[in-house]
Amino acid sequence: MVSRLSFAGVIARLFMWAFLLALVVVVVYPLLWMVLNGFKTNAELFGDPFALPVDWSFGNYAKAWNRGVSGYLTTSVLVTVTSTVATVFVSAWAAYGLTRVAIPLNKVFTGLILGGLMLAPTVALVPLVKMFQSMGLYNSFWALLILYTAFRIPFTTFLIRAYMIDLPREVDEAAEMDGAGRWTAFWRIILPMCKPIITSVVLLQILFTWNEYLFAMVFTSGSGVQTLPVGLTSLMSKHGTEFPVVFAGMVIAAVPVVLLFLFGQRYIVKGLADGIGK
Amino acid sequence: MRAIIRLAWVVPALVLVGVFVYLPLVQNFGFSTLEWDIYSGSRQYVGLDNYRKLLDDPVFWSSLGNNLLYAAISVAVQVFGALVLAALIESVRSERWRRGLRVVYFIPSAISLTVAGLLFYFLYEPNLGVLNHALDAAGLGHLAQAWLGQESTAMLAVIAMSQWQGFGYSTLLFAVAIQRIPSEIYGAAAIDGTGPVRRFFSVTLPLVREMTGLMTMVTISGAFQVFNEVMVMTGGGPDNSTQVLGTWLYRSGFVRNDFGYAAAIATVLFVLTLAVALAQLWVTSRRRVEW
Numbered sequence: 001m002v003s004r005l006s007f008a009g010v011i012a013r014l015f016m017w018a019f020l021l022a023l024v025v026v027v028v029y030p031l032l033w034m035v036l037n038g039f040k041t042n043a044e045l046f047g048d049p050f051a052l053p054v055d056w057s058f059g060n061y062a063k064a065w066n067r068g069v070s071g072y073l074t075t076s077v078l079v080t081v082t083s084t085v086a087t088v089f090v091s092a093w094a095a096y097g098l099t100r101v102a103i104p105l106n107k108v109f110t111g112l113i114l115g116g117l118m119l120a121p122t123v124a125l126v127p128l129v130k131m132f133q134s135m136g137l138y139n140s141f142w143a144l145l146i147l148y149t150a151f152r153i154p155f156t157t158f159l160i161r162a163y164m165i166d167l168p169r170e171v172d173e174a175a176e177m178d179g180a181g182r183w184t185a186f187w188r189i190i191l192p193m194c195k196p197i198i199t200s201v202v203l204l205q206i207l208f209t210w211n212e213y214l215f216a217m218v219f220t221s222g223s224g225v226q227t228l229p230v231g232l233t234s235l236m237s238k239h240g241t242e243f244p245v246v247f248a249g250m251v252i253a254a255v256p257v258v259l260l261f262l263f264g265q266r267y268i269v270k271g272l273a274d275g276i277g278k
Numbered sequence: 279m280r281a282i283i284r285l286a287w288v289v290p291a292l293v294l295v296g297v298f299v300y301l302p303l304v305q306n307f308g309f310s311t312l313e314w315d316i317y318s319g320s321r322q323y324v325g326l327d328n329y330r331k332l333l334d335d336p337v338f339w340s341s342l343g344n345n346l347l348y349a350a351i352s353v354a355v356q357v358f359g360a361l362v363l364a365a366l367i368e369s370v371r372s373e374r375w376r377r378g379l380r381v382v383y384f385i386p387s388a389i390s391l392t393v394a395g396l397l398f399y400f401l402y403e404p405n406l407g408v409l410n411h412a413l414d415a416a417g418l419g420h421l422a423q424a425w426l427g428q429e430s431t432a433m434l435a436v437i438a439m440s441q442w443q444g445f446g447y448s449t450l451l452f453a454v455a456i457q458r459i460p461s462e463i464y465g466a467a468a469i470d471g472t473g474p475v476r477r478f479f480s481v482t483l484p485l486v487r488e489m490t491g492l493m494t495m496v497t498i499s500g501a502f503q504v505f506n507e508v509m510v511m512t513g514g515g516p517d518n519s520t521q522v523l524g525t526w527l528y529r530s531g532f533v534r535n536d537f538g539y540a541a542a543i544a545t546v547l548f549v550l551t552l553a554v555a556l557a558q559l560w561v562t563s564r565r566r567v568e569w
Contacts, residue, residue: 012474019366020366020367020370020379024379024383026442027382027383027386027442028385030397030398030401031397033397033408034393034397045406046405049406049407049408049411050408090290090294093287093290094290094291094292097284097288098287098288101284101287102281103287112296112300113292113295116300118552119299120503120547120548120551121503122523122524122544122547123302123303123545123551124298124302124303125302125528125544126302126306126537126540126544127301127303127305128298128302129532130305131301131302131305146294146298150295150299151298153294153295154295157291207388210390211389211392213390213505213509213510214506214524217509218532228390228392229391229392229393229506232392232393232396233392233396233509233510243400246396250393250397253389253392253393254388254390257389257390258388258389261384261388262381265381269450272451273451273455
């Protein structure tokens with residue numbers, strides 16, 4: 001790239017860097033403040049908000065853990081794992097059927113499944129509550145598992161389908177010549193070839209499930225079925241005067257997904273970009 | 279017969295989406311014509327009464343206004359702001375810095391809206407929050423106020439948090455879109471002696487317009503579905519000034535026990551989000567950017 005080091009250019013670069021770095025501070029400082037507050041006492045918290053914690057003890061974390069966060073975390077992990085497995089399998093099945101099997105009314109089914117992308121969960125809220133009450137699944141683990149799976153199938157199928165469509169036809173023909181049935185072809189050949197997109201959708205589903213609030217709040221009330229986002233708000237209302245414990249809970253909820261993003265960002269970015277940009 | 283067996287591939291997805299996504303949507307229309315007390319179980323057909331009630335409900339209109347404000351600010355910040363930011367980041371020469379900036383800006387999007395909302399609830403808090411203290415320290419103490427506690431600032435304070443949480447996500451996507459522009463095009467522009475500002479308007483902007491269109495639609499659709507951050511930060515208060523359609527629906531149905539009315543609000547949300555989605559389909563179906 002040809003660059004001309006003019007005076008105006010240098011000034012412009014300076015301004016740009018000042019802006020970019022100021023934005024880094026705006027993003028990082030609140031997060032840092034949250035982590036630091038998790039180590040403070042209540043008195044410190046209401047003192048100088050810029051001060052560092054006097055004593056770096058994990059007492060607030062232990063308190064948060066014992067006051068329900070361990071349970072919320074367990075539920076979050078269970079819902080996340082089960083709904084991710086369910087969503088990815090059902091979606092990959094559907095994507096395989098839609099792209100590589102001669103199915104009657106293929107276009108109609110594709111439209112129906114992907115059309116779900118256009119519908120907002122909020123719109124279905126009232127009837128869903130009635131439905132789950134009459135099934136006896138209201139306020140249960142199953143409600144979240146079913147909803148997180150059903151509402152994410154359109155998006156997940158969309159991403160996997162877009163990837164499978166580009167896999168060469170010869171792959172299926174070779175599998176057929178080997179006498180492999182459809183099931184074997186899917187399981188042994190196509191699915192392994194889709195590993196990059198599967199990684200992306202798994203990570204995206206984890207991010208979604210871990211952070212989801214609307215369904216979690218409306219469909220669960222007792223402890224034992226509450227996930228972290230809802231659990232944090234109950235921690236806040238129950239122990240409202242002990243804010244450092246709430247901060248500790250927030251950090252516990254945030255750390256796993258931030259780490260997940262830092263390690264899996266390549267796949268998350270690629271999955272999102274392919275999905276939205278394709 | 280074999281064709282029917284082959285359907286087994288799509289049946290699980292179809293059943294789940296059909297029963298839990300489409301069916302409730304259809305039921306919702308029916309529900310919105312009922313006067314329905316969930317405790318006594320009494321249901322009565324009232325036709326379009328719930329919709330008439332909507333028109334006369336000032337909170338419905340202020341909620342819709344808040345959603346629109348949300349959409350306008352989010353499009354300005356998370357679409358156009360993010361696009362400029364992405365172009366700035368991609369103009370940095372060091373690959374390590376580019377990646378580092380993208381990652382740092384994205385972190386708020388990885389943490390949940392609940393955590394971010396609670397965090398900003400505390401930041402705005404007059405006694406222990408850093409915002410008022412920072413203003414004080416900067417000699418702007420007269421600007422310090424109860425950001426979430428008064429009608430004049432509460433909605434904007436919630437929206438500001440949402441921008442903080444979401445801008446990195448769209449910046450990341452724009453950065454990827456800019457990276458996909460072949461470098462020869464930029465090279466040619468540089469040889470022509472085009473300055474960076476001209477280059478942004480004459481090369482970058484036209485070539486990422488597809489992503490811009492999509493992000494605009496995604497952002498508007500998201501702005502109509504806002505729920506989480508409002509519930510966590512203000513619960514719709516003070517005096518319903520931060521209610522949005524989603525929270526007003528929730529409050530009407532599950533707190534004020536008026537299921538039919540909540541269903542009517544849901545219908546409005548459905549129409550709005552569907553309109554945006556159809557616009558999005560229209561944008562994608564137009565000719566793609568080609569190079």
